[in-house]
Amino acid sequence: xxxxxxxxxxxHPRSQPPATPEAGPLLRVAGLTRSxxxxxxxDDVSLEIRTNExxxxxxxxxxxxxxxxxVIAGFEQPDSGSVLLGDADLLALPPHRRPVNLMFQxxxxxxxxxxxRNVAYGLEREGVAKNEVRRRVGEVLDTVGLTALAxxxxxxxxxxxxxxxxxxxxxxxxxxxxxxxxxxxxxDRKVRAEMQLELKRLQHEVGITFVVVxxxxxxxMSMADRIAVLAGGRxxxxxxxxxxxxxxxxxxxxxxxxxxxxxxxxxxAGGVHTRWGLxxxxxxxxxxxxxxxxxxxxxxxxxxxxxxxxxxGQVIDTQFYGGTSTVAIEIDxxxxxxxxxxxxxxxxxxxxxxxLAWDQAHGVVLAS
Ligand code: ATP
Numbered sequence: 001x002x003x004x005x006x007x008x009x010x011x012h013p014r015s016q017p018p019a020t021p022e023a024g025p026l027l028r029v030a031g032l033t034r035s036x037x038x039x040x041x042x043d044d045v046s047l048e049i050r051t052n053e054x055x056x057x058x059x060x061x062x063x064x065x066x067x068x069x070x071v072i073a074g075f076e077q078p079d080s081g082s083v084l085l086g087d088a089d090l091l092a093l094p095p096h097r098r099p100v101n102l103m104f105q106x107x108x109x110x111x112x113x114x115x116x117r118n119v120a121y122g123l124e125r126e127g128v129a130k131n132e133v134r135r136r137v138g139e140v141l142d143t144v145g146l147t148a149l150a151x152x153x154x155x156x157x158x159x160x161x162x163x164x165x166x167x168x169x170x171x172x173x174x175x176x177x178x179x180x181x182x183x184x185x186x187x188d189r190k191v192r193a194e195m196q197l198e199l200k201r202l203q204h205e206v207g208i209t210f211v212v213v214x215x216x217x218x219x220x221m222s223m224a225d226r227i228a229v230l231a232g233g234r235x236x237x238x239x240x241x242x243x244x245x246x247x248x249x250x251x252x253x254x255x256x257x258x259x260x261x262x263x264x265x266x267x268x269a270g271g272v273h274t275r276w277g278l279x280x281x282x283x284x285x286x287x288x289x290x291x292x293x294x295x296x297x298x299x300x301x302x303x304x305x306x307x308x309x310x311x312x313g314q315v316i317d318t319q320f321y322g323g324t325s326t327v328a329i330e331i332d333x334x335x336x337x338x339x340x341x342x343x344x345x346x347x348x349x350x351x352x353x354x355x356l357a358w359d360q361a362h363g364v365v366l367a368s
Contacts, residue, residue, distance in 0.1 A: 026051040026209050027072070027177060032081030034067055034233075041067040042078065043233035049177075049211060054203050056220035057213045059230035060256070065213040068230070069179045072211070073102040085176065101175035103183060107166035109154040116141065116150040119168045126173075140172045143205060160191040167199075171206050180212045184219065196222050217257050221245070229253050245297070251366050254295040261301065261338050264368070267292035272365055275333055276311055281363025291368035298326060298339040300362035303348065309355030313338065315348050329354055 025048040032045040041064045049055045057065045070076035072083055074095030083090040090098055109118050116137050123133045141147045144164040154162055163183065170178055183199065184192045200223050203210045214220050220227050221241040229236040229244065229252070237249040248254035254262060265274035271281040272294040281294040306312070313331040325346035328337035338356065340346075348354055 024051055025049065026053075026085065027211075028082075028084040029068075029072070030082045030084075032068070032071060032078050032083070034064075034071065034076065034078045040233045042071070042081075045081070045230075045233070045235055047228050047235055047238050049209060050226075051209060052207055053209055054200065054223060054225045055209070055211045056224035056227045057211065057230060058217060058220040058227050058257075059215065059236075061215055063230040064233040065215075065230055066181055067233075069102060069181055069211065069213055072177070073100055073179055074098050075102070099176040100179060101170045101173060101177075102179045102181065103166055103170040104181055107162055107186075109162060109165055109169075111154050114151050114153055115146055115157070115165050115168075118154070118165055119172050122169065122173055136172055137168075140168045143171075143202065144168045158191075159187050160195060163187060163195060164198075167202065171202070171208060174206075175208060177209050177211065180210060182213055182215070184214075192219075199223060221257070229256060231256070247364060248295065248366070251293055251295075251368070254293075254364065254366060259298055259339060260295045261298065262293050262295045263334075264291070264293050266290060267365060267367075270360060271363055276331070279310060279363060280358065280360035281365040282360060283365030285365060285367050289367060293366045293368060295364045295366060296358045296362055298341040299324075300358045301338065301340040301356050302358060303340065303342075304355050304357045306355045308357055310358070311338065311356045313354065313356070315350050315352045315354055317350060318346050318348065320345060327354075329356065 027049040030046045032042050034042040045068060057068060059065055067076060071078050072090065074090070074093065078091070085099065110121065113121065119140060120133050120137045123136060141150055144167055146161065146164050146168060149157065149161060154165065157165065184195050187195060196219060212223065224241060226238060226240055227244055228238045231252050237244060237253045244253060244257050248257060251262070254260050263272065263274050263279050265272040265279070267283065267285055267287050267289040268278060269287045271279050272292050279294045285292065311331055313329040315327055316330045316337055317328040319326045325342045325344065327340045327342060327346045327348060329340060330337050340356065
């Protein structure tokens with residue numbers, strides 16, 4: 001029988017401490033570079049992950065997320081850079097000696113073993129005493145809510161239940177760091193939403209630092225304490241979900257995270273000078289910096305009277321979502337409609353002429 005890599009991390013000698021957030025960095029990645037031929041999968045990646053943090057790596061397909069996880073787990077060697085876990089140089093250790101576990105997208109469960117045997121497998125291979133294996137497997141199955149299904153085989157489980165088995169197997173060995181590669185991607189929408197909550201609860205309960213890879217920004221925002229946004233192998237921004245959303249560091253993050261209205265022009269005092277006049281915003285960049293964009297979220301765009309308007313246009317669509325409506329407004333000289341989110345039902349209809357404004361504090365000026 002082959003050993004799955006997820007089963008090879010060493011056993012932590014003691015129980016984990018309760019999940020209290022600690023400020024210090026657990027993992028320090030610095031100047032990590034990895035190329036595959038002409039493709040730069042990781043390009044000078046540096047970031048720090050804190051103890052007991054739920055950390056997400058977010059970015060579009062091919063941005064280097066999986067490569068970064070694989071380097072941390074030891075299945076890939078970087079061309080240069082360092083990876084420290086506490087004071088230990090992880091790159092000097094083979095995968096099975098790293099106190100890190102990687103949970104694969106495919107779960108990679110053994111089909112012929114029961115749930116409890118799947119979970120016990122890694123501990124048994126390490127020669128952990130039978131009683132201890134039984135106790136720990138029992139505890140973990142209880143934590144993930146699978147005690148009643150312990151005797152079933154993977155084929156007799158739903159997708160969400162299989163996911164829990166994979167999680168149980170990953171946490172039973174108490175790694176210091178659990179890496180999860182797109183852990184929810186195989187699940188349908190409803191189960192996925194449940195498992196987002198579940199993963200968060202679990203991370204808190206077991207007190208293990210989680211690093212989750214996802215290309216789904218809503219998923220990252222709903223689960224993570226902090227998120228690193230990657231694009232083209234480079235870190236674009238590391239921040240809390242709220243900071244990413246409210247103060248994106250650049251155009252890529254502004255566009256990738258959440259829905260946004262973005263206007264191009266030139267940086268000016270109080271915002272960005274565009275073909276529609278000065279659109280208000282605040283900036284860290286110099287008003288004389290040249291080409292710039294201003295970004296405003298749909299919920300900050302307001303319908304106003306004409307005398308207070310900074311933009312005007314015609315409603316081309318309204319969509320009602322229950323709690324909110326989204327109104328799409330066509331503006332002369334712009335390809336994409338401006339989006340406005342309204343609480344409840346929007347008081348406008350397709351064809352109406354409307355006037356729009358936002359507060360300067362809600363416009364984010366970004367260098368081009
Ligand atoms: P996805 O969300 O699609 O899994 P990702 O962000 O995880 O993407 P990676 O799998 O890290 O991206 O890949 C980053 C880049 O490196 C991609 O362009 C990919 O094609 C390339 N790459 C990754 N592994 C290899 C490899 N073994 N050989 C050649 N190219 C590779």
